[in-house]
Structure formats: C-alpha cells, structure tokens
Amino acid sequence: MFKSSVAVTIGGAVLASFLQQAWWIRGLEGAALGFTTFVTFPMIYTWAKRTADPVHLTIGCSPAVMPTKLPPDGFTVVMLYPGGGGSMLGYGEPGEATGWAPNSMAYRCEVRNLSGKPLPAIAITLPIKYRNGDGSEIEPAKQFGKIRIVAQRLDAASDKPFVFFVFNPGGYGATVEKIEADYHEPDPSNPIIEIKSNLLHPIEFGSAATRMLDPASEFVK
Incomplete structure (x- = not known):
C-alpha cells in the first residue's frame, strides 16, 4: 500500500509540474516525444525485419x-x-x-x-x-x-x-x-x-x- 501511495504521489507531482510549465514548453516536450516515437519505432521495425530472415x-x-x-x-x-x-x-x-x-x-x-x-x-x-x-x-x-x-x-x-x-x-x-x-x-x-x-x-x-x-x-x- 505504501509503494502504491508513493507511486501515485510521484506521478501526481510530475503531472502537476508539466501542467505548471508554460504552454510553449509543453508543446516542445510533446513534439520531442512525438518525433522520438516517429523515428524510433520504424527503426526498430526495420531492424527486426532485416534480422528475421538473414x-x-x-x-x-x-x-x-x-x-x-x-x-x-x-x-x-x-x-x-x-x-x-x-x-x-x-x-x-x-x-x-x-x-x-x-x-x-x-x-x-x-x-x-x-x-x-x-x-x-x-x-x-x-x-x-x-x-x-x-x-x-x-x-x-x-x-x-x-x-x-x-x-x-x-x-x-x-x-x-x-x-x-x-x-x-x-x-x-x-x-x-x-x-x-x-x-x-x-x-x-x-x-x-x-x-x-x-x-x-x-x-x-x-x-x-x-x-x-x-x-x-x-x-x-
């Protein structure tokens, strides 16, 4: 129970910190996350495809x-x-x-x-x-x-x-x-x-x- 409470508290603190940031900072962080996902997932897929059938x-x-x-x-x-x-x-x-x-x-x-x-x-x-x-x-x-x-x-x-x-x-x-x-x-x-x-x-x-x-x-x- 204590571990769950700690996790909820930390998660809430991170979310609150994100919401308190200026809108343009949140936008940059969201764009960075989206770009990373856009680049990383295709790279992983391509690597898996190349190695699956050498x-x-x-x-x-x-x-x-x-x-x-x-x-x-x-x-x-x-x-x-x-x-x-x-x-x-x-x-x-x-x-x-x-x-x-x-x-x-x-x-x-x-x-x-x-x-x-x-x-x-x-x-x-x-x-x-x-x-x-x-x-x-x-x-x-x-x-x-x-x-x-x-x-x-x-x-x-x-x-x-x-x-x-x-x-x-x-x-x-x-x-x-x-x-x-x-x-x-x-x-x-x-x-x-x-x-x-x-x-x-x-x-x-x-x-x-x-x-x-x-x-x-x-x-x-």
Whole structure:
C-alpha cells in the first residue's frame, strides 16, 4: 500500500509540474516525444525485419592455378602487393588464351548464395597481412591492406557461385584469414548478410605455403 501511495504521489507531482510549465514548453516536450516515437519505432521495425530472415553466404578458397583459357563468364583476379594491390577483370571470347603462364599458382575462391533468391551486387573485401618473403616483418606502413571487389549478382542457386582468383605477383608473403561481404549499395530494407562458413583454410602466400602451392601437390589437383 505504501509503494502504491508513493507511486501515485510521484506521478501526481510530475503531472502537476508539466501542467505548471508554460504552454510553449509543453508543446516542445510533446513534439520531442512525438518525433522520438516517429523515428524510433520504424527503426526498430526495420531492424527486426532485416534480422528475421538473414541472407546466408559461404566463402571458400583453395589452391589452384590461374586459368589459361577464358571461362564462359570471364573471371576476376585479386592482385596482392604490399602498399598497393588491386583487382582486374578477364573477359572476351570463351576459350581464348588468357595470357597467364601454365601453372601460375593462385587461390580459387567461391562465394555461394544459400538464400534461394538472387541477390543484388555484393561487395567482397579481403583484409590482407603482408610480410617479407622470408617471413620477417615488413615495414609497418605496408603491413596491412584491404582489396575490394564486387560480385554484380549472386545467383539464387548455390551451385552457381561467384568465382574469383587471388594471385601474388611478387615475392612477398601474404595471409588472408577471412573475407568480408556486404551489399555494394547499402539499403536498410535488405536483409542482413550472415556468412555461415568463411575460409576453413586461410589464403597463404610465402614460404609457409610452398608445399600447398606446388603444382604437384594434391591440394591443386
């Protein structure tokens, strides 16, 4: 009974204080409350909708060789280099020579869409840690980097992945332990992206990766 009386007393005091304020102050407070409600509720609804049915992707990479003949859909190559790096697209007539020497060692990566529906352009980002070819640390300004490519469309069928290659043209060591993915053009109405499987084995260039990147290794067969 005492607690109820205290609550009623406090509530009455707050109400009395509000009524005693100038009309324009009460108006501003009411407008602020209305604006907060107007902004907050739609944000909560949008967040709940995005997280209720997330898009699931898997990302995997394995040692491979660069294609010497152009695949039907062309191909994307991520070029690793400390302090720089970038990407390039290979396109033209399917089957024509790509210009890559036989047994040019690389990694072949696949991004698969498990959502069962086509997805708009997806930005794929590779965070890279570089080192010297002998394994020693490289200068701090070149130690870390990020390279971003775009999958213009992810097919609804998981057996039709977006494929790209990762190539290291220099003698530097490089490691990629995970790959990030998000929408190329952010849209609050799109469901969030969850990566269910991300690089079971890291991308590794340098002395530690010599056996895996040997053309005779079982990893590239």
